[in-house]
Amino acid sequence: MSSKSSNADKPTRNRPSAWDYSPTRWWSLLPPSSFHPDAIRAMRFVATQVEFFGEPRWKSAVSGDAENAIAIVLSMNPRGPFRQKFDVAMTALAACACEGSAASCVIIANVILNLPRAGDKESELADAWASVASATLRRSMRGPK
Secondary structure (H helix, E strand, O other), rough: OOOOHHHHHOOOOOOOOHHHHHOOOEEEEOOOOHOOHHHHHHHHHHHHOOOOOOOOOHHHHOOOHHHHHHHHHHHHOOOHHHHHHHHHHHHHHHHHOOOOEEEEEEEHHHHOOOOOOOOOHHHHHHHHHHHHHHHHHHHHHOOOO
16 A cells, blocks of 8 residues: 555645625626526626716616626726726626626627636636527527517
């Protein structure tokens, strides 16, 4: 028998899951399939607690207006000094995406791909958002049944 211990003998670290983070971070940590109705409500609630002074589109964006949420995100610099404000805007956008906005999914995918130090994990996450956008568009092209 070897005196070396195996990896199975080592204690595992308790790593926090994405759900342990603030809802304003979930958009960059979780695939869209993880967003159940309670998660979407939590994201909306957190976003409504923030006031974007000087941004007249904010109230409609946090209420589900995808067009305004997209416009706000695209007007911001994700690498700028107000990263927390950007995360809140992305949270409102993610809620819109989860509620059926294909354009919101595309924007989220693009932002994730362009995050500083984006790697394989971010690429997979962006692909998941892009897949949701594609599926949403296919459903909308079929029309009502």
